[in-house]
Structure formats: structure tokens, C-alpha cells
Amino acid sequence: MFWREAQHYTVALRVLTCRVAYIPAMGFLRIVGLIAIALLLVGVVYGIARLASGWETTREQQLSLDPFYAPPDPIPNELGTVIRAEPMSITVEGGSAQRILYVSERPNGDRAVSGAMIFIPDSPAPPEGRPVVAWEHGTLGMGDACVPSRSSDPTADMYTFIGPMMEQGWVVVATDYVGLGTPGPNQYLIAQSEVRDVVNAVRAARFMPEASASDRYATFGHSQGGHASIWTGHLGPEYAPELTLVGVAAAAPALNLSEIASAQWDTAVGWVIGSALIESWPTYYPDLPVDEVLTDAGRDASQRLAAECIKQSGLEALAREKFGQQIFAFDPLENLVWQDSMLAQTPPVMPADMPVFMAQGTADEVVLPWPNSMIQQQWCEGGSTIEVLWMGGVTHQEAAHVSGPAAVVWIADRFADRPAGRSCDVAPPVAPVNPASAASS
Secondary structure (H helix, E strand, O other), X not given: OHHHHHHHHHHHHHHHHXXXXXXXXXXXXXXXXXXXXXXXXXXXHHHHHHHHHHHHHHHHHHHHHHHHHOOOOOOOOOOOOEEXXXXXXXXXXXXXXXXXXXXXXXXXXXXXXXXXXEEEEOOOOOOOOEEEEEEEOOOOOOOHHHOHHHOOOOOOOOOOOHHHHHHHOOEEEEEOOOOOOOOOOOOOOOHHHHHHHHHHHHHHHHHOHHHOEEEEEEEEEEOHHHHHHHHHHHHHHHHOOOOEEEEEEEEOOOOOHHHHHHHHOOOHHHHHHHHHHHHHHHHOOOOOOOHHHEOHHHHXXXXXXXXXXXXXXXXXXXXXXXXXXXXXXXXXXXXXXXHHHHHHOOOOOOOOOOOEEEEEEOOOOOOOHHHHHHHHHHHHHOOOXXXXXXXXXOOOOOHHHHHHHHHHHHHHHHHOOOOOOOOOOOOOOOOOOOHHHHHHO
């Protein structure tokens, strides 16, 4: 398709060139205009050709990876079983990387497979084994090429902390989540699914003799991954009593889902996040009404947008917002089933014996800062051991990069059994209230 479009532009370019060359009586300004159009078309042709070439290369890469991610029949029953592992050709300072396919499960207990990356330090393991950090990535899109272990830049979200974690001597395991890069569905922002994938990735690390992984682990996630990380603090200890979870860390975590949804449903963010919810949540909430909360444009585009990687879907979402299009016909929280589902996937106050580190940028336009300010207030009042790092001027995309080194220090203290601090005596720089509500009151 793209090569045909490029050919059409080439024909048009030739026509314009001929007109410039063979109409000597044409006015100077008109000739200059045609030359400008010709140069523009050259750029379009070049851009389309590069785009088509890049997409073809990506398609070939993904086809070559498909056999690795294919689940066996039957899937092994033991959770965390490593089905396949192979080295990754990426440079990791102080360690090495492998992609793995491991056994996880769906919330109903059905076995499923997930891809992951595992990073193992070069330094010798201590006698008690290496501590494990489970990294959870944020929203990247549901297409195979979007998945970290299958992407062309697997550590794009990890570059400020993966080296320091190798230096600390920790094994780092990074799940893709079931249904991303492996047979679906993916249950996006469903805690009961995310936590299983996170914990079973830790179990997978312990299955690998070369990792020498201990039974102690911490979690760190960004955005959607922050949701998974924090929920692991609630559900992980009961789900895997043989493991010891020492603390949970999150950068710009999507926690206060109802407040976020009500603020973002009619924005570009609503298109990106909403399309993923529309495609995945009915697999967990079968009674969730979908058609009635969508616009016609939303019904037409949600499935395709959900399957695109975040850069592509984000650009389209911005364009649709610019032209006044919305994915939702109204705030989905006006529907009681959606409201109850959002509340059910918002984590409650964390118990005091599970330390929490949360980092939030004040310039975040995706996971807005004030809903997480509300979380800080509620959790402090509820007695949580929560330490919050507020990052002035930091955007959503920068949150994990900027907070990564601080998260490493915080996790190191948890592995060393040092007392965890609380940020509850310092007021957050962002008021714990919806600015729109405050302005209207």
C-alpha cells in the first residue's frame, strides 16, 4: 500500500517537473511555487519510503520472533516454569540480558504464558542468592512490536537504573504481561492479572540456575506498571507465600483510576487509555457496557488504536482531540458498572508493614499529579509507610528516568532491612483536589 502511494507521488512529481521544464512563458513566482511543491513531494515520497521500509523491517523481525513466544501444548502446570530462554544482543552495563517465556496464569487459574526479560549481574552471587527486582513497564500499546522483550529498544524505559541495579548485584526481571506479545487477551490495568504476571516472573527468575535468585524481591513500575507494582504489595504476599516482598516502588502510578478517568475521558489521553480499556476490561468484567459509552468514532477506532504502539496511537489521539473527537460519549464514571469497576481496580490504603515509594512529576499530563496527591493524603491518614518523591517540572514520560536512581537507593534500603521513612509531615506541592472542581466551587 505504501509503495503504491509513493509511486503515485512520484508520478505527480514528474508531471510538475515537466511543467517547470517545458513552459518557458510561465511567470517566475508560479515556477517557484511549483518547485516548492515538487520539493515537498520529494520529502513526502522519501518519508513514505522510509516508513514503509521501517514497517517491513519490523514485520520481518516480529515474524522471526513468533516461534519463541508460541506457547507449548499443553502449557506446563508449575507457575514460573521457564519454557524458553535465549540471550539478547543488547549491552547492559555490569550484566547480561536474556528474553524468556514463562508460565503465568489468568485470574481464573487457567495457565498462560508471558514473555519477559531477565538481567543478571556479572558479579558473583552471594551465598544467600541475589535479591530480585521485578520491573513493570507502562502503557506501550498491545501490538507485538510494542512489547519490551520484542522491541528494537528493550531497555528504553530502564536506562537510568538498570546499570545501578546490576552494580547492586540484583537480578532484574521485567514481565511483558500475559497477552502482550503472546496469545491474549491482555487484561490491562486489571490487578488480579498483573500481579500474577509480576510474581510469576520472580518465580521464573528462581527457576534459572544462572540467576542464583533468592526468595526476597521488590517491585518497581511506571504508569500502568506502577499500578501493577503497588497492587503487588496488596496481593503478592498471599499469592506467593514462599517469597518475601520487601517493598513496592512506583513512578507516576495510575492508582486513583476514577479521578483520572473523570479528568481525562474527553482528552487525547482518553483515546489512548480508553481504547486499551475497551479492548481488555470486558474480558474480566463481562457485564461492562461498552457500546453505550462510546462515540461512533470511538467504536470505529478503539480496536485498531489499542493494537498500535504508544507513539502512533498518541499522535492520532492528539489529532482527534484537535478536531474535537472523543472516544467516550460521556464520562464513563456516570455508568454505575464502570464506576464500580474503576473503584475495584483502585488499590486501597497500603498496610503499614508494606513500605511504599511513589514518585510523581508535577508536569505530568497523563497521570495527573493531583489524584496521586489524594492518594498520598489518604494513605498517610490510613497509616501507610509511604515515601513520596515530588519531581518539579517532570512529565509523565520522564518520571521513571528521573526517579529511577532514587528508587534504587530506596530499594537498597529495603533489602538491607533499614527502617522505611514516611513523607506524611510534608505537604505535597500539588493540592489533593481536582482543580476543575475547586475552580467551580
